[in-house]
Amino acid sequence: xxxxxxxxxxxxxxxxxxxxxxxxxxxxxxDVSDYKVEHGLPxxxxxxxxxxxxxxxxxxxxELKGYYADFLKSVISVSKQYQRDRALREKNVIGLSxxxxxxxxIVERGSLGRxxxxxxxxxxxxxxxxxGVPAQYAAAVAAQCAEPHTVTLKQGEATKNLESFRLLLKTxxxxxxxxxxxxxxxxxxxxxxxxxxxxxxxxRGIDFYNVPTTALAQIxxxxxxxxxxxxxxxxxxxxxxxxxxxxxxxxxxxxxxxRRQLSAxxxxxxxxxxxxxxxxxxxxxxxxxxxxLDEIIRRSLLIKKAVVEQDERESGLRQxxxxxxxxxxxxxTAEGGRLIHGxxxxxxxxxMSSSKVRQRLIKVLEKLGLPTSITADPEKVKEAMLHDKKSxxxxxxxxxxxxAGSFRLEKLEFNELFSLFDEYLKExx
Ligand SMILES: NC(=O)c1ccc[n+]([C@@H]2O[C@H](COP(=O)([O-])OP(=O)(O)OC[C@H]3O[C@@H](n4cnc5c(N)ncnc54)[C@H](O)[C@@H]3O)[C@@H](O)[C@H]2O)c1
Ligand SMILES: [Zn+2]
Numbered sequence: 001x002x003x004x005x006x007x008x009x010x011x012x013x014x015x016x017x018x019x020x021x022x023x024x025x026x027x028x029x030x031d032v033s034d035y036k037v038e039h040g041l042p043x044x045x046x047x048x049x050x051x052x053x054x055x056x057x058x059x060x061x062x063e064l065k066g067y068y069a070d071f072l073k074s075v076i077s078v079s080k081q082y083q084r085d086r087a088l089r090e091k092n093v094i095g096l097s098x099x100x101x102x103x104x105x106i107v108e109r110g111s112l113g114r115x116x117x118x119x120x121x122x123x124x125x126x127x128x129x130x131x132g133v134p135a136q137y138a139a140a141v142a143a144q145c146a147e148p149h150t151v152t153l154k155q156g157e158a159t160k161n162l163e164s165f166r167l168l169l170k171t172x173x174x175x176x177x178x179x180x181x182x183x184x185x186x187x188x189x190x191x192x193x194x195x196x197x198x199x200x201x202x203x204r205g206i207d208f209y210n211v212p213t214t215a216l217a218q219i220x221x222x223x224x225x226x227x228x229x230x231x232x233x234x235x236x237x238x239x240x241x242x243x244x245x246x247x248x249x250x251x252x253x254x255x256x257x258x259r260r261q262l263s264a265x266x267x268x269x270x271x272x273x274x275x276x277x278x279x280x281x282x283x284x285x286x287x288x289x290x291x292x293l294d295e296i297i298r299r300s301l302l303i304k305k306a307v308v309e310q311d312e313r314e315s316g317l318r319q320x321x322x323x324x325x326x327x328x329x330x331x332x333t334a335e336g337g338r339l340i341h342g343x344x345x346x347x348x349x350x351x352m353s354s355s356k357v358r359q360r361l362i363k364v365l366e367k368l369g370l371p372t373s374i375t376a377d378p379e380k381v382k383e384a385m386l387h388d389k390k391s392x393x394x395x396x397x398x399x400x401x402x403x404a405g406s407f408r409l410e411k412l413e414f415n416e417l418f419s420l421f422d423e424y425l426k427e428x429x
Contacts, residue, residue, distance in 0.1 A: 025075070026082060033083040037093070041117065049076055049100075094298070096223060096305050098243060098312055105223055105247040105305075107298050112137065112211070112250040116144030119209045119246050123147065124181035126172055128195035130155040130188075133213050134256050138186040141211060145184075149175050153191070160194050160229045162238075168198035182207040182245075188214035188261075189221035189341075193236070196227030200242030210244045214257055215265025215293075216342055218249040219300045220272075220321075224308045234387070235329070241313060249301075251294050262290075263368040264342025267324075269300040270364060271345060274357065275320045276303045278405030284364045320407050323399040324349035326385060327421060333384035334376040346370040351424035354402040378425060382418050 035041075053072055060068045080102070084095040092108040106118060115121065125145040129138040132155030142148035151171055153159045172181070183206065185195035192210050199208035212222035228239025254262060266289065273280035280299050283292055304321070311318040328348025332341060339347075346365050350358055350372075365372045374381075385396075395413040398420075402408070412420070 022075075026079070029079045029082055030086065033086045036083070037086070039117065052076060094301050094305055096243075097309055101225075101243045103243060103245055103247065105249065105301055107218070107249045107251065107294065107301065109250060109252045109294070111248055112140050112253060115141050115211065115248060118248055119184070120182070120207070121145040121184075124149065124175060124177050126151065126168065126175075126177065126181075126183045126195075126198075127186060128153070128168060128183065128191055128198070129186040130159060130191055132156075133187045133191070134253075137211070137213055137253055141184055141186055153194075155190075157190055157230070160190050162229060162231065164194055165198055165201075165229050168195065169202055172198075172202050177202065177206070179203045179206055182209060184209045184211060185222075186211045186213060188212065188217045192217055192222050193226075193228050193239070196225075196242050196244065197229055197239055200227055200240040205242065207245045208242060210247045212247065212249055213253045215254055215262045215297075216268055217265070218251070218254070218297050219265055220268040220304065222247050222249065223301060223304055224318075225312065226314075249297060251297060254293065259369065260340070261342075263370055264340050264346075266296065266368055267342035267346040267365075267370055269296050270361070270368075271323050271349060272300050272303045272321070274349065274353070274361070274401050274404055275323050275399070275407040276307075276405065281360075281364070281404050284367070285360065289367065316409075319397050319409055320399050322397075323401065323407060324352060326396050326398060326417070327351055327381065330381040330383075330385040331374060331376050333387070334380035339371065343371050347372075347374050349401075350374070350428070351421050352398060352400050354400075355427075357401050357404055360404065373428060374425065378421065382414075382421070385417070386414065 053069060053076075057065060057068070081097070084097070092106055094105040094107070096103055096105065111118065121141075121144055124147045127138050127142055127145070127148050127150040129135075129150065130153045135152070138150055138152070142150055149171060151168060153164055153167075168183075172183075183195050183199035183202070185192045185208070189212075192212060196208050196210065199206050210217075210222040212218045222244070225241045225243035226236075226239065227242045228236035231237040266284075270281070270284055273284065277299065280296070280303075283289070283296060289296070307318050307321060324345040325348060328341075328344040328346075331347050332339065332344040335344070346368075349361060353361055362372050395411055396417060398410045398412045398417060399407050400410055
């Protein structure tokens with residue numbers, strides 16, 4: 001009995017000392033965090049974390065080494081959360097928490113000029129861009145790299161193919177890239193998806209940074225870790241989940257993007273607002289949309305962040321981000337390139353919305369200069385939907401919005417989806 005209370009007293013004493021030490025540690029963590037915010041550095045530093053975990057191990061007896069590692073991990077994870085919470089007070093930084101795959105997203109005008117201090121570019125970097133992206137953006141990143149290797153591909157969805165994938169891997173191999181080097185995408189969703197996939201595969205995966213330059217990429221595709229290429233015209237059939245290490249979204253680069261691309265990208269923000277955040281939707285309805293770009297990008301990213309954190313691999317909640325996409329993809333294929341992705345998503349949302357929501361949505365689409373009625377051949381749209389990779393089964397998980405700001409998932413057989421689509425067409429015409 002005495003032995004027990006003696007041991008307990010030691011534990012109590014140790015806990016007291018540990019609390020004091022912990023406070024000392026957290027005070028230092030706070031200083032580090034404030035320094036990082038002030039200098040625009042990323043919160044999470046993976047190499048530092050690895051070195052912390054291997055420190056002081058020689059003093060620990062073998063029996064306890066594993067427990068000690070667990071203890072350190074929890075200390076580090078708490079510190080990281082604390083840093084992130086403090087950094088978040090500065091609204092330009094959004095932290096995405098995915099354990100050891102966590103990363104930060106900065107949304108800030110002019111941040112492209114600070115790329116070198118925000119991302120670890122003091123190594124070989126494969127900079128991937130396309131010939132529609134003004135060359136000065138990739139050049140600005142290259143100027144901040146120790147050893148840049150820039151590949152400029154042809155613009156357009158067709159570039160997201162095996163040939164380009166092979167070219168990127170070959171370029172890295174010939175330049176003797178190692179596992180410690182990195183890939184930087186400077187472009188829209190096409191470049192991000194392709195470059196990210198190359199990063200995920202080269203030497204079983206190297207660091208990937210994303211510098212999105214279209215509205216669609218800044219709002220949606222650059223975060224979440226879905227990377228892919230198309231195979232024989234089938235969209236996104238070969239890919240991986242590969243999270244970036246950092247995402248740099250500089251709204252200033254959108255100045256050179258044409259209005260059509262800008263509006264199409266914003267359709268994805270409308271999508272997120274309808275499913276998750278009515279007050280964001282109200283900005284589209286009542287606000288000065290183009291004057292509120294930064295806020296729209298930031299708030300869309302906050303929505304996507306929360307969704308991805310809860311469902312990284314799209315087994316549930318993340319499916320909501322497919323709102324408008326099932327019919328939208330069908331329209332995109334049926335239109336054979338006449339309409340761009342965001343425009344098709346805009347149209348694809350219409351049949352999946354209640355008539356009340358649809359009326360509001362149409363006004364917003366008009367305001368954005370997006371199409372509001374489906375002119376594609378309905379039979380072609382249906383045929384294309386049957387081919388979609390997400391429809392491997394006899395039906396789809398449809399996302400429906402009855403009230404702005406909320407959604408429900410509904411399993412539909414293809415014939416049910418098609419009759420819903422027909423009904424909508426009948427009503428609309
Ligand atoms: N990974 C994901 O989660 C995800 C999500 C949505 C979409 N996507 C993918 O994203 C792709 C579409 O992306 P997108 O809409 O960005 O298209 P995109 O990458 O083709 O870019 C559109 C056009 O804009 C040009 N451009 C890019 N930045 C510019 C700038 N700042 N100024 C002027 N022109 C510029 C490009 O050269 C291109 O011609 C599709 O392949 C889609 O599958 C991926
Ligand atoms: Zn989309």
